Amino acid sequence: xxxxxxxxxxxxxxxxxxxxxxxxxxxxxxxxxxxxxxxxxxxxxxxxxxxxxxxxxxxxxxxxxxxxxxxxxxxxxxxxxxxxxxxxxxxxxxxxxxxxxxxxxxxxxxxxxxxxxxxxxxxxxxxxxxxxxxxxxxxxxxxxxxxxxxxxxxxxxxxxxxxxxxxxxxxxxxxxxxxxxxxx
Numbered sequence: 711x712x713x714x715x716x717x718x719x720x721x722x723x724x725x726x727x728x729x730x731x732x733x734x735x736x737x738x739x740x741x742x743x744x745x746x747x748x749x750x751x752x753x754x755x756x757x758x759x760x761x762x763x764x765x766x767x768x769x770x771x772x773x774x775x776x777x778x779x780x781x782x783x784x785x786x787x788x789x790x791x792x793x794x795x796x797x798x799x800x801x802x803x804x805x806x807x808x809x810x811x812x813x814x815x816x817x818x819x820x821x822x823x824x825x826x827x828x829x830x831x832x833x834x835x836x837x838x839x840x841x842x843x844x845x846x847x848x849x850x851x852x853x854x855x856x857x858x859x860x861x862x863x864x865x866x867x868x869x870x871x872x873x874x875x876x877x878x879x880x881x882x883x884x885x886x887x888x889x890x891x892x893x894x
Contacts, residue, residue, distance in 0.1 A: 735808030
């Protein structure tokens, strides 16, 4: 059963012929990863101390899916994310860390040093004042969140595979600390 496997095995099972990108970021950022045609994707959620794909995935990341996912308030476990990052193998082609005002640094430090330069990328909203700290940790790729897929596309093309996305929410929201945008 896929739900009992590592993230690497789960993604290889769901996306056997794809360039697999694991994104660790805030769920309200999903609009940045919408393309036309939409990319296949899964959301991994903390269950029993590990991150697993649930039965409603895989699907494709559309605007409607993104809007629905923004209200999907996952329990977040930094410890489980860090443990999962240690277990990643080369079947996960790229790991993108949302900086989120420096909150992504702890998770980025959990990716084995040997994978950071070639398989890691740090994404941000408008700026990345923490870039020198990430560079000192071994990261070499940095881009605005909405440019991530432009970074992924040529790598996936070189590998001869189309991209597929996997997402782990890294900021826990609930009714007390999240407000839906006003549409009035």
